[in-house]
Amino acid sequence: MDTFDLVAERRRALADALEPLDDAQWRTPSLCEGWEVRHVAGHLQIPWALSTPRLIWAMLRHRGYDAANLRLSRELGERPPATLVAGLREHADNRRTGPGMPPESLLADVVVHTADMLVPLGMTTSAPPETVARILDFVMSSKGSSLHPPGGVDGLRFEATDAPWSHGDGPEVTGEGSILAAALTGRAGVLDQLGGAGLPTFRQRFE
Incomplete structure (x- = not known):
């Protein structure tokens, strides 16, 4: 299967896992230090929620990718949970990757961040072989x-x-x-x- 198809599959599976969460679960600390579950879900919205110029501007403003990523992920994570879940479903086929990065980077991003969110909640993170x-x-x-x-x-x-x-x-x-x-x-x-x-x-x- 095409790697981008696997990315879409994992995004939809994550949306299914996140949809039933209550507010306390959305605010549970994730495996990413300083990030709650909702912030990680916000981070995964970046490929379709932010244009390249806005992302570059944020990196310049916050003096680097890491600081910009943290700020943007927190902002996007403040969106209603239903909006975050819908974003994963509606944009599951989005193919935007980081500069020079292969599609496998997107696949790793969604699967690893799935673990970041679901492991602290005691939920399964398994993916197809x-x-x-x-x-x-x-x-x-x-x-x-x-x-x-x-x-x-x-x-x-x-x-x-x-x-x-x-x-x-x-x-x-x-x-x-x-x-x-x-x-x-x-x-x-x-x-x-x-x-x-x-x-x-x-x-x-x-x-």
């Missing part, structure tokens, strides 16, 4: 390497339990693919959902 493999391949690529936890992933073997995917050599770190992707992009909050002889070493790299 094909989706899991594409995300993890991207995360382990040169363009995804900057997302890894400090200290990197060298000397360890990572293996998904729900897809035919593995990477690296050494003591194993195993887990559901979407949870592995979250950990490999720096989410310490999912480490307890992983296993394997390599987990203690991997955990140390977050300290």
Whole structure:
């Protein structure tokens, strides 16, 4: 399946998961430090809610992407929950990516941020095996390497339990693919959902 089709599928699945949430759940702290669930949902609206000139202006105004992203995600996260859910559905097929980034970056973004929102709520984050493999391949690529936890992933073997995917050599770190992707992009909050002889070493790299 085309990667953009997988992105659309995951956006619609996330909308289905978010729609029943109550106000307290929308305001639950996510795995992204300082962000509530609603802020993460707001972040995912950026590709269709903000034009490129407005995004560039925000980066200039706030002196960098990270600060602009935080401010814009918080602003968009203040929209009514029904609007955030509708945005994911209505714009599921939006194909706007970051400059120079492949479609797999969008797929990783929606799946990892799904974990950011749903794991603290005790909800499932599973994705189809094909989706899991594409995300993890991207995360382990040169363009995804900057997302890894400090200290990197060298000397360890990572293996998904729900897809035919593995990477690296050494003591194993195993887990559901979407949870592995979250950990490999720096989410310490999912480490307890992983296993394997390599987990203690991997955990140390977050300290």
